[in-house]
Amino acid sequence: MNKKQIIKAxxxxxxxxxxxxxxxxxxxxxxxxxxxxxxxxxxxxQIEEPGKLKxxxxxxxxxxxELLETGESALLNQLKEExxxxxxxxxxxxxxxxxxxxxxxxxxxxxxxxxLKQACIDEKVQTLEGFGKKTEEKILKxxxxxxQKPERxxxxxxxxxxxxxENVLTEIPQIQRFxxxxxxxxxxxxxxxxxxxxxxxxxxEVAESIKEKLAVQEIIGQGETKMSIMLNDEYGxxxxxxxxxxxxxxxxxxxxxxxxxxNVKMRQLAKSRGEKISEYGVEQEETGEVITFSSEEAFFxxxxxxxxxxxxxxGKEEVDIAATLxxxxxxxENHIKxxxxxxxxxxxxxxxxxxMAEAAIKKGYEYIVITDHSKSLRVAGGLDEQRLIDQRMExxxxxxxxxxxxxxxxxxxxxxxxxxxxxxxxxxxxTxxxxxxAIxxxxxxxxxxxxxxxRQAMENPYVRLIAHPTGRIIGRRKxxxxxxxxxxxxxxETGTALELxxxxxxxxxxxxxxxxxxxxxxxxxINTDAHSLDMLDDMPTGVAAARKGWIEPQTVxxxxxRASFEAFISTxxxxxx
DNA sequence: GCCGTTTTCGGCCCGACTGTTTTCAGTCG
Numbered sequence: 001m002n003k004k005q006i007i008k009a010x011x012x013x014x015x016x017x018x019x020x021x022x023x024x025x026x027x028x029x030x031x032x033x034x035x036x037x038x039x040x041x042x043x044x045x046q047i048e049e050p051g052k053l054k055x056x057x058x059x060x061x062x063x064x065x066e067l068l069e070t071g072e073s074a075l076l077n078q079l080k081e082e083x084x085x086x087x088x089x090x091x092x093x094x095x096x097x098x099x100x101x102x103x104x105x106x107x108x109x110x111x112x113x114x115x116l117k118q119a120c121i122d123e124k125v126q127t128l129e130g131f132g133k134k135t136e137e138k139i140l141k142x143x144x145x146x147x148q149k150p151e152r153x154x155x156x157x158x159x160x161x162x163x164x165x166e167n168v169l170t171e172i173p174q175i176q177r178f179x180x181x182x183x184x185x186x187x188x189x190x191x192x193x194x195x196x197x198x199x200x201x202x203x204x205e206v207a208e209s210i211k212e213k214l215a216v217q218e219i220i221g222q223g224e225t226k227m228s229i230m231l232n233d234e235y236g237x238x239x240x241x242x243x244x245x246x247x248x249x250x251x252x253x254x255x256x257x258x259x260x261x262x263n264v265k266m267r268q269l270a271k272s273r274g275e276k277i278s279e280y281g282v283e284q285e286e287t288g289e290v291i292t293f294s295s296e297e298a299f300f301x302x303x304x305x306x307x308x309x310x311x312x313x314x315g316k317e318e319v320d321i322a323a324t325l326x327x328x329x330x331x332x333e334n335h336i337k338x339x340x341x342x343x344x345x346x347x348x349x350x351x352x353x354x355x356m357a358e359a360a361i362k363k364g365y366e367y368i369v370i371t372d373h374s375k376s377l378r379v380a381g382g383l384d385e386q387r388l389i390d391q392r393m394e395x396x397x398x399x400x401x402x403x404x405x406x407x408x409x410x411x412x413x414x415x416x417x418x419x420x421x422x423x424x425x426x427x428x429x430x431t432x433x434x435x436x437x438a439i440x441x442x443x444x445x446x447x448x449x450x451x452x453x454x455r456q457a458m459e460n461p462y463v464r465l466i467a468h469p470t471g472r473i474i475g476r477r478k479x480x481x482x483x484x485x486x487x488x489x490x491x492x493e494t495g496t497a498l499e500l501x502x503x504x505x506x507x508x509x510x511x512x513x514x515x516x517x518x519x520x521x522x523x524x525x526i527n528t529d530a531h532s533l534d535m536l537d538d539m540p541t542g543v544a545a546a547r548k549g550w551i552e553p554q555t556v557x558x559x560x561x562r563a564s565f566e567a568f569i570s571t572x573x574x575x576x577x
Numbered sequence: 578g579c580c581g582t583t584t585t586c587g588g589c590c591c592g593a594c595t596g597t598t599t600t601c602a603g604t605c606g
Contacts, residue, residue, distance in 0.1 A: 025589055029578035057579045095595090097604050132597060182606085195606085223594055240606080242593095255591085260606065267590040278591055 001067050003037055003044045009067055009076055010034035010060065016079035018098035019087055019105070027098075033060035035261075039316050044068065086112025092151065093142040095135070103128060117143045145236070152190035153235055154475030156504035159184070159541070161237060162194055165214065172209045174202040176246050181256035185310045187544050189474050189507060193238040197253045203243035210241060248280050250293040255279035261315020262308075269303055269319060311511075311548035331526075331546050335553040336539060337561055340369045341413065341436060341467060341499065341527030346391050347372035348380040350532040353391070353408065354398055359533045361406050366562040369434045370395065371411040371467075374423035377440055385428050388412065392431070407562060409433035409569070413467055418442040420449075420456040422463075429462035433569055436499075438467035439480060447481035454487060458496040461573055465525050465557070466491070468501040468508040479508070488517050495575040497523035497557055500549075502542020503535070511549035518555045521576070525557040 001009075014030040036055035040047060047053070051061030063073050083105070089112065090101045104110040107128060108119045119125050120140040126133045162184055169178050175198055179185070182195030200206045207227045211219070215232035222228070227241045244252040255263060256279065267277045276283040281290040282302065293299040297307045305322035309330060312318045322328070342356055343349030349356070353370055360368045372391070373382035383391065392410045399407055411434040415423040418441055422429075429435050437457035439450070457463050469487060472479030491498050498517055501508045506529075509517065514524050526542040528535055546556065553559045560568060 023578080026578050028589080032579075055579075059578050095604070099603060130597065130602075134596060138596095193606095221594060226593065228594090256606080258606075260590095263606090264590055271590075276591080280592090 001044075001071050006044065006064055006067050007034045007037050009073055010037075010063065013063070013073070013076050013079065015088060015091065016076070016083055018091070019083050019101055020079075021099050021102040029055075029057075030060060033057075033064075037064075084111040086115075089113060090116060093139065093146055095138050095142055100131070103130070113143055113146065149235060152192050152475075153237065154505070155184070155187070155189050155191055155507070156474065157235075158191045158194060158237070159504055161231065161233060161239075165194065165196065165239065168210065168213045169196065169198065171213070172206055174200050174206050174209070176200055177249065179253050181242075181253055182240075182258060185257045186259060186313055187311045187511075187541075187548050189510070193240060195240045195242070195256050197242050197244065197249065197256050199246045199249040200243055201245070206243060207241070242279070244279065247292040250295050250299050251277070251281050252279040254296050254299055257310050257313060259313055259315050262313040262318070263315075265315050265319045266303070273303070309547050311544055312550065328550075329552050331543055331551050331553045331556055331559070333540050333543050335556070335559045336365075336526065336543060338365050338367045338369070338558040338565065339528055339530070339536065339539065340411070340434060340465065340525050340558050341371050341501075342368060342530040342536070343372050343413075344370055344391075346370075346387060347377075347382055348531060353394060355533065356530070356536075357398060357402075357406070357408050359536055361402075363536065363539075365406070367407040367409060367565060369409040369411040371413040371434070371436050373440075374412055374414040376415045376417060376423045380440075382415070382423075383412070385424070388428065388432075409565075411436060413438055414463075415440055416453045416457045418445070418453075420453045422457060422460060426460070426462060429460070432462070434464055435460075435462045436465045436467045437463045439471055443471055443480040445480065447483055450480045451483055451486055454482070455490055458490050458494040463496060464569070464573065465497045465499055467499045467527070467529065468506055469498050470508050470510075472508050472510075473505050474507060476505075484513055484516070488513070488520050488522055491517065491522040492520045493575050493577050495573040497525050500524050500526045500542055500546055500551075502526055502528045502538040502545070504538060504541050507542070507545045511545055514546060514549035514551055518549070518551055523557050524551060524555050527558070 010030050011034045014027050017027045017030065032055040036053045040053060050056050050064045063075060066073050087101060087105055090096055104116065108124055110116045110119055117140065120136050123136065125131050125136040125139060162180060169175055178196055178198045181197050183191050184194060198206060203225060207222065216229045217232040217236055218230040220228040220230055220238060225243050229239050231237045231239060242252060242256055270277045270282060274285050276285055281292040283290045293302065300307050300322065306325045306327050308318050308322050309328060339360060344353045344356055345351065357368060373380040375382045375384040395408045395410050410432050412432055413436045416437050416439050417423060422437065439453060454466065457466060470479040470482050498509055500514050517524060526546055528538045528542065530536045
């Protein structure tokens with residue numbers, strides 16, 4: 001059994017114990033053991049004694065050893081016999097946790113969604129102690145919705161909803177300030193619901209205004225300090241609004257940004273210092289005095305930590321590392337000097353080169369690269385050699401009018417053909433300032449074939465960057481099969497950079513992989529791949545995704561000022577063979 | 578079940594809301 005399988009087995013044990021209504025601390029002990037393995041970078045073979053890891057004790061170590069030696073666990077096997085598998089799926093239903101499910105299973109013989117539904121219809125559920133008519137109705141509704149609703153939605157969809165909500169919040173006068181929180185602020189790729197923290201003196205009035213102005217399908221819950229609604233959108237997304245006083249805003253924002261594990265780590269740290277963290281502030285346990293903070297930065301500083309960017313608050317090593325730094329040296333929006341991947345009307349872009357350039361100047365960029373598609377990508381109106389020459393002439397002409405303040409570089413997003421050949425000869429490539437290569441066709445090839453194609457491109461002396469290296473569309477398309485370790489090694493060996501495509505439907509490469517790439521001294525370019533002016537605005541999302549991968553500015557090509565970039569592209573590729 | 582330069586037993590992160598109660602358990606984030 002490999003590490004992944006062992007982690008899964010431990011988590012399964014936790015779920016089964018939960019369904020049996022076991023001691024919650026015992027349940028969390030199994031989860032912590034799984035987490036301890038996950039947070040350790042080594043493989044199972046490299047970990048000599050799992051029992052020595054913090055969070056793994058005698059009991060869980062024994063289970064791990066058993067799994068390693070026999071491939072199964074007596075405890076897990078026994079639990080599986082005691083509890084039918086279908087019962088596990090019931091934990092996904094909102095309003096149902098281990099305790100209630102255990103009761104439904106033990107007294108009514110509920111073993112899956114179907115039997116649960118029937119028990120509700122037969123009005124048996126409401127007869128149970130601790131259950132009632134309302135609970136039965138809610139469960140029935142949850143069962144019916146669960147079959148048609150995806151659990152999580154892709155970030156680009158949630159960003160759009162969020163912008164719509166923010167437009168509404170901006171118009172409510174009683175709101176002093178507000179912020180996104182939760183997994184969207186942490187930039188998770190797949191998101192369950194939206195969270196907003198709102199500073200206001202008049203929570204009830206604000207709640208009323210929100211209900212009035214937003215397309216609400218249903219009020220899920222409402223109290224004095226929070227309101228949960230279900231939007232009237234395609235998927236019925238739920239949104240939590242949390243109302244706090246202005247002074248509590250920073251701690252509330254931290255609290256509701258999470259993650260859960262990050263918060264647990266922070267609270268443990270506070271506790272060890274005789275303090276208690278809640279959304280309302282930091283309480284001194286001895287005196288009962290509650291301190292509030294003007295910003296998250298001040299909050300972190302109070303604990304001797306530097307500010308931890310939301311994107312890395314996952315509850316792993318970030319809290320310990322923050323204690324040793326004065327600042328995380330991660331990339332910020334203002335480091336970005338250019339966008340190296342965008343399209344114009346020459347291929348499938350919606351705006352002219354000049355219009356794209358004007359928009360880039362407004363953003364304060366020092367230069368851009370126009371990278372239209374190449375001839376084989378006919379659906380996108382890819383350029384042949386002659387059109388490339390025409391385009392170069394137009395770019396030269398435009399550059400004359402910009403003088404020294406701004407420069408457009410001529411590039412291409414060249415297709416890597418299905419057989420590994422490149423769409424342009426070197427004769428053509430060497431006339432260009434910056435060459436991007438990308439796979440746009442034959443996604444269903446075997447991994448070996450895909451890797452051959454990528455290798456052909458990266459070994460070409462003119463190809464500087466591989467765009468959207470996996471071809472994925474978050475939540476919709478897996479992309480073609482890429483051996484990521486091999487890709488990163490090839491990038492290192494050939495001196496080719498990898499893209500972090502800032503489009504929220506892509507974010508390709510994913511954060512965990514740009515982090516690996518940086519560790520291997522591979523350069524990253526954060527590009528919008530804009531096909532229209534508004535898509536240039538995706539850059540901050542790309543930068544946030546880079547922070548999620550712990551990316552530092554010197555790793556990123558487009559943090560170079562114009563002079564450095566010109567020097568870079570006039571120097572041959574530097575591989576590390 | 579795990580953990581301990583105060584602890585080998587008694588803690589284990591914290592609070593809001595709901596629905597069921599008649600003071601609180603369960604769920605959620």
